Amino acid sequence: MGKRFSGEEAIRQLNLRVEKKTQQAVDLCKEGEELDVTYKRVLDYKFDGVWAGRPIYVSRPRFPTYLIIAGAILVIIYQANEMNLPLPYFAVAAAMSYLNYDFFSGILHVALDDPRNIKLPLIGQAALEFQWHHAIPTDIVDKDFMDVIGDLNIAVFPILAANMIVMDYGRNRMMAIFMAMKLLMAYFGQFSHREAHNIRAGKFSQFLQKAGFMISVKDHKAHHQPPHEDDFCLIGVCNHALQVMFKLAGHFQYAWLATFVLYCIFDNYILSTILNHLAVSVGSEDSVETWHGGADSGLPYLYGSVAGMSNNTFAA
Ligand SMILES: [Zn+2]
Numbered sequence: 001m002g003k004r005f006s007g008e009e010a011i012r013q014l015n016l017r018v019e020k021k022t023q024q025a026v027d028l029c030k031e032g033e034e035l036d037v038t039y040k041r042v043l044d045y046k047f048d049g050v051w052a053g054r055p056i057y058v059s060r061p062r063f064p065t066y067l068i069i070a071g072a073i074l075v076i077i078y079q080a081n082e083m084n085l086p087l088p089y090f091a092v093a094a095a096m097s098y099l100n101y102d103f104f105s106g107i108l109h110v111a112l113d114d115p116r117n118i119k120l121p122l123i124g125q126a127a128l129e130f131q132w133h134h135a136i137p138t139d140i141v142d143k144d145f146m147d148v149i150g151d152l153n154i155a156v157f158p159i160l161a162a163n164m165i166v167m168d169y170g171r172n173r174m175m176a177i178f179m180a181m182k183l184l185m186a187y188f189g190q191f192s193h194r195e196a197h198n199i200r201a202g203k204f205s206q207f208l209q210k211a212g213f214m215i216s217v218k219d220h221k222a223h224h225q226p227p228h229e230d231d232f233c234l235i236g237v238c239n240h241a242l243q244v245m246f247k248l249a250g251h252f253q254y255a256w257l258a259t260f261v262l263y264c265i266f267d268n269y270i271l272s273t274i275l276n277h278l279a280v281s282v283g284s285e286d287s288v289e290t291w292h293g294g295a296d297s298g299l300p301y302l303y304g305s306v307a308g309m310s311n312n313t314f315a316a
């Protein structure tokens with residue numbers, strides 16, 4: 001595409017391409033034919049904060065991204081330290097978070113690729129952006145990486161608020177760690193997706209792709225073939241599992257939306273519960289005693305009430 005732009009100019013150029021492609025689609029649309037919803041939205045609607053419309057590409061402020069990254073790292077260090085989380089459990093937690101985010105990215109992607117969801121409030125704009133990515137696959141490389149990860153930030157705050165309630169405002173320390181890890185994984189997911197489109201991907205990215213830690217160019221290309229119903233996961237390791245789910249329930253719009261919303265609220269809670277059970281079953285009484293620091297410590301209240309346990313392994 002000749003010259004490479006960055007920052008706001010890259011965003012402006014992408015929006016010009018949207019206009020051009022929309023005009024082409026209008027010109028090709030014959031009498032009595034219905035224009036695709038992605039073009040129709042650009043023509044007839046302006047995004048008003050609730051309902052989807054143009055512009056598709058937006059330059060994102062960087063400060064919230066830095067704040068989220070710093071906050072997530074601090075939460076992980078603070079909570080792991082407070083609960084004396086042993087390193088092997090920390091490593092298991094990171095691996096769980098990685099797998100979980102990949103699976104979640106697949107669910108999110110199925111929901112946002114559904115053209116019917118463009119007409120829904122709030123989520124419609126994200127769906128419109130996702131579907132324009134099929135029309136302009138290089139958009140993710142053409143714009144700055146900070147704008148690519150900045151696209152996620154609007155969603156972070158409501159999800160964080162819901163998670164805060166479920167984690168009893170940080171008293172479920174393990175869940176807080178999982179939530180913080182998920183935020184970092186979300187940025188990594190954007191990186192993985194971007195590198196799958198990046199013809200100038202560096203050696204390290206190529207290594208991660210070859211080793212299977214990030215989705216390969218080939219696998220992600222499969223998603224870009226119409227009708228865009230393969231390889232939804234952005235990191236790629238969970239694609240087979242997600243494909244099974246998609247075969248079973250591919251076109252149930254509200255089933256995917258409901259799964260997506262419930263997943264946003266409860267995934268970290270479920271992960272922390274699984275890790276707790278694992279620790280209880282593996283850990284000797286001694287080690288459990290050492291890292292939970294006593295019965296009166298901040299018991300994850302949901303976990304405590306659901307499992308009926310008075311002593312929680314990961315409370316500090
Ligand atoms: Zn897609």
Ligand SMILES: [Zn+2]
Binds near residue numbers: 133193220
């Ligand atoms: Zn893509």
